[in-house]
Amino acid sequence: MKIGLVGFAGSGKTTVFNTMTGLDAPVGYGGDVRLGTVRVPDERIDRLSDMFSPKKTTFAEMSFCDVPGEHGSDKKGLSPRGLQQIRDQEALCLVLRDFDNPALDGAPDPLGDLEAFHAECIFADLEIVEKRLERAVKERAEGHEIAAFETAKATLEEERPIRLVPDDQLDRTLFRGYGILTDRPLLVAVNRSEDRAAESIPTDLAAAIESMGAAGLTLCASIEADIAGMEPGDQKEFLADLGLSESALARFIRTAYGLLDLISYFTVGTDEVRAWTVRRGTNAQRAAGKIHSDLERGFIRAEVTPYAVFMELGSEQAVKDAGKLQVEGKTYIVQDADIMNIRFNV
Ligand SMILES: Nc1nc2c(ncn2[C@@H]2O[C@H](COP(=O)(O)OP(=O)(O)OP(=O)(O)O)[C@@H](O)[C@H]2O)c(=O)[nH]1
Numbered sequence: 343m344k345i346g347l348v349g350f351a352g353s354g355k356t357t358v359f360n361t362m363t364g365l366d367a368p369v370g371y372g373g374d375v376r377l378g379t380v381r382v383p384d385e386r387i388d389r390l391s392d393m394f395s396p397k398k399t400t401f402a403e404m405s406f407c408d409v410p411g412e413h414g415s416d417k418k419g420l421s422p423r424g425l426q427q428i429r430d431q432e433a434l435c436l437v438l439r440d441f442d443n444p445a446l447d448g449a450p451d452p453l454g455d456l457e458a459f460h461a462e463c464i465f466a467d468l469e470i471v472e473k474r475l476e477r478a479v480k481e482r483a484e485g486h487e488i489a490a491f492e493t494a495k496a497t498l499e500e501e502r503p504i505r506l507v508p509d510d511q512l513d514r515t516l517f518r519g520y521g522i523l524t525d526r527p528l529l530v531a532v533n534r535s536e537d538r539a540a541e542s543i544p545t546d547l548a549a550a551i552e553s554m555g556a557a558g559l560t561l562c563a564s565i566e567a568d569i570a571g572m573e574p575g576d577q578k579e580f581l582a583d584l585g586l587s588e589s590a591l592a593r594f595i596r597t598a599y600g601l602l603d604l605i606s607y608f609t610v611g612t613d614e615v616r617a618w619t620v621r622r623g624t625n626a627q628r629a630a631g632k633i634h635s636d637l638e639r640g641f642i643r644a645e646v647t648p649y650a651v652f653m654e655l656g657s658e659q660a661v662k663d664a665g666k667l668q669v670e671g672k673t674y675i676v677q678d679a680d681i682m683n684i685r686f687n688v
């Protein structure tokens with residue numbers, strides 16, 4: 343999954359990037375677009391890997407793209423350069439400043455910044471949608487195409503993000519490749535000073551986040567970036583001092599998986615133990631396509647063992663002997679933590 347970090351200049355995007363990736367990119371002012379990838383920690387993979395001692399263990403991955411803010415007098419959340427970058431991110435993480443930054447004028451105003459960013463995205467999308475609609479009408483496009491652009495336009499004119507429109511009311515395939523911003527999943531990271539690390543998001547801000555169909559989390563990036571660079575053993579203690587039980591990365595991943603409705607299934611063996619990420623509700627055949635398109639095309643069946651059952655019985659043979667191996671067809675809906683073996687023929 344690719345996540346773009348966006349927000350106003352000096353809101354702490356690069357610091358958040360460091361917190362998530364454990365890297366040490368210079369913070370402070372502008373800079374280059376940066377990419378970093380992290381593995382999604384998963385205790386279940388750790389345990390499976392212990393059992394199989396595979397040649398290779400592969401975790402799910404999440405990549406972050408740090409987009410510098412727009413500095414200068416007409417302070418905006420989206421620079422033209424930034425826009426370019428975020429168009430190919432699958433989800434956006436808006437970093438809101440909720441700490442005093444001596445380099446910037448004015449007290450922090452996370453709610454104001456959220457609303458300003460939202461307005462910018464609505465405006466950018468409206469421009470695209472209006473152009474497409476105009477062209478569709480001129481070229482006498484099919485009725486349902488015109489209707490889709492009209493739905494999108496009406497939604498944006500009400501200042502509502504397109505992500506709020508249910509799938510059955512909007513043919514999203516028509517919008518692919520247009521870089522619509524408000525249809526992208528949005529995570530809002532409230533970045534605050536360390537004395538307020540454990541405080542929850544104020545109700546007005548939480549309500550605004552919810553009304554945009556986004557998900558929120560808090561962090562104090564500057565100190566959590568330092569913690570992220572420590573030995574795992576030391577991290578817990580420092581987090582506890584801040585009143586936190588989990589690392590910023592763990593909180594972020596949980597929030598992102600929840601917002602995007604993602605689950606993991608596993609493949610196991612002595613060659614490789616590996617996690618695969620799919621949307622909840624994905625069927626076995628499509629899930630197999632994550633591994634390789636041949637597996638989707640030539641899908642015969644999936645042999646499934648829920649992780650909990652596997653752990654209880656302790657081996658593949660024991661699962662079989664107990665008659666607990668599930669043999670599933672194409673339409674089986676994959677569950678979180680299913681251990682899958684795909685049978686296929688091409
Ligand atoms: N107190 C405090 N300071 C922070 C926090 N996060 C970032 N800062 C400081 O704020 C300043 C700007 O942080 P950056 O991470 O560079 O901000 P940015 O959003 O990447 O800035 P641009 O890329 O220039 O838009 C730095 O001096 C950071 O040390 C935080 O959680 N608390």
Ligand SMILES: [Mg+2]
Pocket residue numbers: 355356357369370371372373408409410411
């Ligand atoms: Mg930066």
